[in-house]
Amino acid sequence: MTKTNPSKGSLASQADRHTLYELSVQCPEAEVDFIEDAFLKLKKRKALSLREDFCGTAAVCCEWIRRSNRKTAIGVDLDADVLEWGKTHQASQLDYRQKRRLTLFNQDVQTVDSVHVDAIVAMNFSYWLFKERDQLKRYFKSTCNALVEDGALFLDAYGGYESFQEIEEQREIDENGQAFTYVWEQEKFNPVDNGLICSIHFEFDDGSRIERAFHYDWRLWTLPEIRDLLLECGFSRVTTYWQGFDKDGDGDGDFKPVTQADADAGWICYLVAEK
Ligand SMILES: C[S@@+](CC[C@H](N)C(=O)[O-])C[C@H]1O[C@@H](n2cnc3c(N)ncnc32)[C@H](O)[C@@H]1O
Numbered sequence: 001m002t003k004t005n006p007s008k009g010s011l012a013s014q015a016d017r018h019t020l021y022e023l024s025v026q027c028p029e030a031e032v033d034f035i036e037d038a039f040l041k042l043k044k045r046k047a048l049s050l051r052e053d054f055c056g057t058a059a060v061c062c063e064w065i066r067r068s069n070r071k072t073a074i075g076v077d078l079d080a081d082v083l084e085w086g087k088t089h090q091a092s093q094l095d096y097r098q099k100r101r102l103t104l105f106n107q108d109v110q111t112v113d114s115v116h117v118d119a120i121v122a123m124n125f126s127y128w129l130f131k132e133r134d135q136l137k138r139y140f141k142s143t144c145n146a147l148v149e150d151g152a153l154f155l156d157a158y159g160g161y162e163s164f165q166e167i168e169e170q171r172e173i174d175e176n177g178q179a180f181t182y183v184w185e186q187e188k189f190n191p192v193d194n195g196l197i198c199s200i201h202f203e204f205d206d207g208s209r210i211e212r213a214f215h216y217d218w219r220l221w222t223l224p225e226i227r228d229l230l231l232e233c234g235f236s237r238v239t240t241y242w243q244g245f246d247k248d249g250d251g252d253g254d255f256k257p258v259t260q261a262d263a264d265a266g267w268i269c270y271l272v273a274e275k
Pocket residue numbers: 025026053054055056057076077078079082107108109110123124125126129
């Protein structure tokens with residue numbers, strides 16, 4: 001165990017949970033690569049305007065903006081504090097021209113009134129907080145209405161038999177001068193309604209821990225349920241993208257369209273719903 005300088009406090013007390021979240025959960029470069037490639041292949045043109053729902057620190061918006069001076073991004077999040085963090089740590093790294101192409105709305109994605117965009121993204125399972133069918137349906141309908149005629153909605157989802165279990169997974173992270181353990185805990189699963197309570201904790205070498213740094217109260221939606229709802233809401237086609245495996249058996253980050261996949265213990269996929 002590492003000794004800490006008592007005057008500075010524990011490593012947990014010095015850490016910033018948004019920095020740790022970005023390091024352990026997000027990879028905006030890979031996400032934007034996927035959105036750009038899939039959109040180009042499906043629509044035979046480049047996506048230029050993006051709306052990132054549940055944007056949190058707006059990391060994906062900022063990566064999008066950096067890719068081309070023709071690109072615009074709108075980020076929507078209900079939490080003013082996380083948006084403020086995003087402005088200070090993410091948007092502040094854009095130059096003044098890039099900043100002009102970024103709009104952040106402190107609003108509810110259910111009621112936000114944005115301009116029509118090429119692509120809307122809702123990542124890291126954020127839309128799972130809509131637990132009732134009607135509620136998720138209203139959200140999907142509103143995204144369909146907010147897309148241009150050949151626009152597309154990008155979602156992710158996870159599943160596999162481990163997703164129905166109350167389990168904990170750990171990953172060591174040592175990046176950008178930050179060394180910590182990322183802990184993903186599926187705290188409670190209710191098979192009657194697929195209610196799923198999850199938390200992210202962060203642990204440090206001095207034994208300190210940020211307990212429930214992030215906490216989620218979700219419904220574990222299955223792929224056929226999501227696809228059927230999207231089609232009911234006016235989307236014309238839904239494609240599922242599955243990743244392959246590297247030589248160690250880990251996901252290789254290369255997502256390809258599939259109609260069939262292996263019944264793995266745990267998987268993450270993308271869904272693209274075309275208007
Ligand atoms: C799991 S985080 C996702 C952050 C980021 N998009 C990502 O991919 O990692 C969920 C975010 O959704 C926001 N949120 C929750 N309910 C919302 C709502 N109804 N409208 C807009 N944002 C919401 C929370 O404030 C939080 O920042």
